[in-house]
Amino acid sequence: MSRRHLLLATGLAAPALIAARPARAAAEEVDVELVLAVDVSRSVDTEEMEMQMQGYAAAFRDPRLAEGIAGGPLGAIAVTLFVWSDWNIQNVLVPWTKLDGPAACERFAAAVDGASRETYLYTSISGAIDFASRQFGQRYSGLRRVVDISGDGVNNSGRPLAQARADALEQGIVLNGLAVLDRTPQPSALLAGIPPVDEYYRDEVIGGPGAFLMVAEGYETFAGAVRRKIIREIAALPTPGPLVERETA
Structure with missing residues (x-):
């Protein structure tokens, strides 16, 4: 075949090859894309880890959560859950x-029940924010994009928290916090001048329009705290509320 004929054949085949490529599916619109980021650093023991996971599962089984989803303009949200610890562990x-009704909420709760329980070492809130920010837009397109970060310690691994927070806010992501207070803080933390975790989350972690912090006064109150928090996060028209809410025993 002459070079001219080869070029013509190639040129004719190219459009067919392009047309044969499957089109990338458009992201499905939902009211909220919600990323749940769960702390599994060494400060979280086995019992506390189980309390966290049971708390998330119970929250999605609460009828009020499905009612809140149904009240949105689209009547659906998208949720994912990951655990985090060191800067490179998510x-x-x-x-x-x-999630578009009670059945879907129950399936999500069952998935949480069946998920692995794992703990690691350090606490990289910055790593968790960076990872969470990359999760958006994969399958869904939310009218709002929210990251829900739970934890009981300060950032001690990875890049500076302020940088990760600023990058997320520039993308229009809302960062909410769920700070768990240790009723018996370690003396070393007090001597090192580390601020109480609720103050730290309020001042250094949360941000964006309508951002807020939920404080759990000990892991035994975690279930109630996470339930209140998620219901507030998925509200169709979030109303101005307190910057900090508390769940006590």
Whole structure:
């Protein structure tokens, strides 16, 4: 075949090859894309880890949560849950899931029940924010994009927290916090001048329009705290509320 004929054949085949490529599916619109980021650093023991996971599962079984979802303009949200610790440790336990009614909420809760329980070492809130920011827009397109970060310590691994926070806010992401207070803080933390975790989360972690902090007064109050927090986060028209809410025993 002459070079001219080869070029013509190639040129004719190219459009067919391009047309044969599957089009990338458009992201499905939802009211909220919610990323749940759960602390599993060494300060979280086995019992506390179980309390956290049970708390998340119970929250999605609460009828008020499904009612809140139904009240949105689209009547659906998308949620994913991952655990985090060191700057390079973030593991997705429940992938993006569309929630549009009680049955879908129950499936998400069951997935949380069946997820692995794991703990690691350090506390990289900056790493968690960076990872969470990359999760948006994969399958869904939310009218709002929210990261829900739970934890009981300050950033001690990875890049500066202020940088990660600023980058997320520039993308229009809302950062909410769920700070768990240790009723018996370690003396070393007090001597090192580390601020109380609720003050730290309020001043250094949360940010964006309508951002707020939920404080759990000990892990035994975690279930109630996370339930209140998620219901507030998915509200169709979030009303101005307190910057800091508390769940006590």
